[in-house]
Every structure is written in C-alpha cells, then in structure tokens.
Amino acid sequence: MALTEETRAQLLEIVARYPVPRSALNPMLHLVQSEEGYVSPEGIELCAEIVGLAPAEVAAVATFYTMYKRRPVGEHHIGVCVNPQCGILGGEAIFDALSSDLEIGNDETSADGKITIERIECQAACTYAPVATVDWEFMDDMSVDKMRDVVAKLRSGEEVQSSRGPVVQGFRAAERAIAGMDDGQADAGANNADANMQRGLTVAKEQGMPAVDGGLKS
C-alpha cells in the first residue's frame, strides 16, 4: 500500500498536537506502520520531510524502539509475555505451543501471512499472568488451550475480543490507535475494573472497612 496524500494529512494532524514538530515522531512512525505494516523507507522519508530532518536521523530514531518493525508484520500480531512472572506461570509454555503449531519462531510470520508471533516483555498486567496480546490488546489469564482457540479464530476470520473489551482489528488498525487516531473503541469494556482490579475494593466492602475520603459506599 503506498503512502497517500491522506496519510500525509494525518501525519500533519499528529504534528499539530505538539509544540515542536519533531516530538511527533513516535506516533508518526506508528501511523506509517498502520499503512505499510512496517516502518518502510518511504515512510521514513515522508516523516523526515514533514518534520524537517534528514531521513538518516529519522531512521536512527526508528531503529531504537522495539515496536517499530523493519519487516512487514502479519495480518495479526500475537505477543506472549515471557518476562518471569508470566513466563513461569505459563507464558513460556504458551509461546512454545504457538511456535510449534504455527511452525515459526520469534518475530516470524506464518506462511499464510496471517500471524506474527513475538516474545514480549512485561506488559504491566502481571496480576493477570500469564498474559498475551493480540494486536496489542490484552488477553488476560491465558493458557495454552485458550490461546490455541484464539489463533484458530484469527485464522478463520472469527471475531476475537480482548479481555478488556476492544475487538481486535488487525495489527495495522492497532497501530492507528497507538498513533492516537480515534477508532470508536475508547469505551470498550467500560472502566475495565473486573474482579481482579476490584479485589481490594471487594474485600474492603465485605469486611466493612471504614470509608476513606467519603469514598466507600456502605
């Protein structure tokens, strides 16, 4: 997919959020990935032109960050957290199962171009360990069976919903959301406060602990 005038307009929209154009590079490069599936040389040139840098300077920024990919990512991106909390509670087993099912290794894409898998670091979701992500949406409290089910749905084109509400719409759509473009899913899952997030609140209510800041309802 070529970068269009519309892409340029959206990049300029992102730049306009910031007091200094160069500050917009992180979201701009995410937007490039949403169009190209990776940070393409054309994307780097376009960003450089817009913020007034040499392409080499933008490339130097892009190569620093793990999320910017130098090869096209599949239709869907699956991350499996293997940082010890998740890895030990089952993340390693999940990654191994996906890797052998799909016959691909870390950072590789299945032959049909559908799925890229990546070993990822702590996702700030450890209370839900083991955690995976599909198109960077949280899949909490995963198991090998649950993830196999998710992969089957992705391959057959069925809808997959994140544990926190959003419906996954592909790697490129996720990159648009990360760039800050509204996709209408901001309210998905309401406040996302499931039993895990409400654990302390529930105990406090059950045990009649006193109110703080007029806070707790009796």
Place this chain on the structure above:
Amino acid sequence: MTLTPNLTAHWDEPDSYTVAGYERHQGYQALRKAFEMGPDAVINEVKDSGLRGRGGAGFPTGMKWSFVPQGDGKPHYLVVNADESEPGACKDIPLMLASSQHLIEGMIIASYAFRANHGFIYIRGEVPHVIRRMHAAVRDAYAHGYLGKNILGSGFDFDIVVHGGAGAYICGEETALLSSLEGMRGQPRLKPPFPAVAGLYACPTVVNNVETIASVPAIIRNGADWYSSYGTEKSKGIKVFAVSGHVNNPGIFEAPLGITMRELLGYAGGIRDGHSLKFWVVGGSSVPMLTEEHLDAPLSYEGMESVGTMLGTATPMVFDETTSVVRAITGWLDFYKHESCGKCTPCREGTWWIDQLLHDLAAGKGKTEDLATLEQLCAQILGRSFCALGDAAATPYPQALKLFRSEFEAGTHTAANDLFDPAAAVVFSGVKTS
C-alpha cells in the same frame, strides 16, 4: 491494617473513568479549591501531605514542584510518566483505564501550582486501549471546560497531549523519556541539570508518575492532615499495591503505606492452595528479592530499606516453591540485556556477560567460578553505569545468590528445568511434565 480504597473506591461503577462518573464523587472539586488557594499554597499543601513519588524512587513530590524556577520567563512543562514497563509493575495501567479523570484533574492542579500550561502523558506504546482511553478522557475534560483556555474562569490555561511511545523500558527513566518525547532515541541525559531546571525543550519540567499525580486531587480536597494521617512517619499516605503470581486472588489492593506483605497475602487469598511461599519481589524486578522471614516488615520506604530492599513500585510478585530462582533471575537479565540502551559500557557489555553466564548455569553447564565472576560483574556495574538501569541489572543476582546459593551451585551440573519441572509452576492445567 485495613484496606483503604481511595483512587479505586468507585471502580465498581462502570463509568468511573468519565467526567460524569467522577463528578458524582467530588470530581473536579479539588480543582476549584486549588484555584481559590493559589499556586504556592497548593505546593505547600502537597509538601505537608508527605506525598512521595510513586514511580519507584520516592522523591518528595511537593519539593520537586518547588524546584521549578518561577518568573523565569520560560514555558514550564508537566510530563506524566506512564511508561510502566518495570517487570512486576502493573498499577498505572489500571489507574489510567478506570481513574482517568483523577489523573487529569491532578495534572491541572499540579501544573497550576508550578505554573505550566502544557502537560504530556507519555504512555508506553504497547497498550492501545489505554492510549485510546486517555485520548477520550482528555476530550471529555475539554468538553466540560476543565482543559483549554481560562479554566473555570480562573485565568489559567492548560492543554494536555497524550503520547504513545514505542516499546523501550529505558524511556521510563525520566531523562530518556524526555529525549523520546523530543523525537530522539530514548537515551538518558546527564543530571544535573535536573529536569526541573532544564527538561523538555531545555525548559523547566516536572516528571511525575501516574499514581503520584492521580493522588493529588484527594489531598487538595481533604487536606494534607487527612492524607498524612495514613501511613508511617516517613512514608505518608495511601498506596496502590498490585499482588501478582502464585496467589489465589491476585489483583489491586489500596492500603496505607506500612501494611505488611503478610496482610496483603491474606487479602489476596494466600499462596495458591497446596503450595508455600518461596520468594517475593516487592518493587519490580530491579530490587532485591525477599522471603518468608520478611513478611512482617512494613511495606514503606524505610521498612523495605531496613530489610535490604526497596519499596520501588510496591507491586509484589509472588513465587512459590515450584519456581527455579535461577530461571527467574535469568529471565530478568534477558530483559535488562534487551533493554540496555547501549549508551554506557558497563551496562551495555555487562548485561551481556551476566546473561550469558546465567544461561550457562540455567542449562546446568556453568563452571564453579561463574558464581564469583557473576558477583564481580554485578559489583562492577553497580554505581558505575550512566543511569539506574545498569544498577537495576546488577541487583537481582547477588541477593538471589545469598538466599539460594545451592541452586546456583547446582547449575554446574544440573539444568534448572531438571531441578524444577517448569510444568509444576504453571497455573493452568494441561502442560506436560518434561
């Protein structure tokens, strides 16, 4: 000690993150009060409350704000550190999802106090739902007149930009974060000058953690005395704890600083049934691990120091007796090696050496002298690195060796996965024993 839901008090209401949901529970009343108090009084109130930074280092928040030079003619900036990437830390992401407006009200109050008209929320890139949620929350606040020009007729203007990063733990370090936000590689800068003097675009900048800023409105509304009535002498107030790992009911618990891990474990339903505690790591993987004998130490800045560790992010990870400590430490060093920004030699090279030796031990192929070599490597990195990531990388191993020496010694002949069947540590069924 009892639990004290404060930031989390209304998480049983699905719209807790909206302006409407927040206003039902005194939302944006603190802002009105702050405008009446005036900026200096707000800084003093926060100083008096004893609030310390919740990003890990525990620096007094009011004091940080007072370092911003006034009348200097330069723009000032507030940058909220929402990079939350420390292994084990998982409190800021839930706060942004469910208490979005607490953060925004806190940002307006803070910026009013040290006279900034521009705020940024730097969110790690891997969480599109949180990025969406904060963009929408900012739009919601603009629509209600809490952001923009002349807020509530106060004459104070304030704008917020939500920024998504791109996957780099080092961007949580405050000067690296500022480099990243300026559109550069996310590498740390020399301090001094500190950000309060020369931060974003070389202008005075306060970098504060999400939880720090979200704690501000309740302090202004209820006063410093109210807040400091919770907690201990040196660790005032209320903290969001996140308990993860081999416990029956992991999750978020809000309690006064000084609660003990034994108490928190009780609220979390205890160690998973049929198992016993092996070690726990309170402040993220960058702090020394603890064991059963430390369960009664107060979870406060000084309480954790007294047992040789740091409170850090106050998000304890819990591991039971099925866990190989060698495997855990090796996994964390994989992380530091991957995340080292490469700017300084001790960390860039040292993390590779440490990780390699640990992998040998984990595979049962280590040499006896590796244990001491690893200690030396850690000692050489500690205090000699450009930023605290290097120190962090050098921290897990020495303590683990002290507590579980025999497991590392076994690494000279037996693989960690033979000593501890990985399947036994897994929390779902169906994984075959090796």
